[in-house]
Amino acid sequence: MSESKLLNRDTRIKPRFKIQVQAKIRAQLIGSDSRFDFLTENISESGLLVTHQPNVKHGFNNHTILEVWVKTELNEEIFFFAKFVRKATDTSFAITISDIDAANGELFQDFIYRHIEPDDE
DSSP: OOHHHHHHSOOOSSOEEOBSSOOEEEEEETTOOOEEEEEEEEEETTEEEEEOOTTOOOOOOTTOEEEEEEEOTTSOEEEEEEEEEEEEETTEEEEEEEEOOHHHHHHHHHHHHHSBOGGGO
């Protein structure tokens, strides 16, 4: 592959999509009873950018593993484990899916493709 093609190639393995609805997310640290509520900002097959209220203090770091439940508009609940990746802004951060079973993975993919904004198709 030529050098110019390498420079122009998108390095993201899974494209990120803006979705037409904000899904409600509930997350908790493994082994903790403290749950946090978030909303999706954008989503990909491998992770999410989530937003939270400015007064929420979660203290997640790059070693944080979360149990995550995504509640869809069809009242489906999608469960997976995720890893905190980075803080994006004061009210948003990225997580990546680290473990999801086949049934939840299918629900998650169906959810994404039901709500892709027209510009992203």
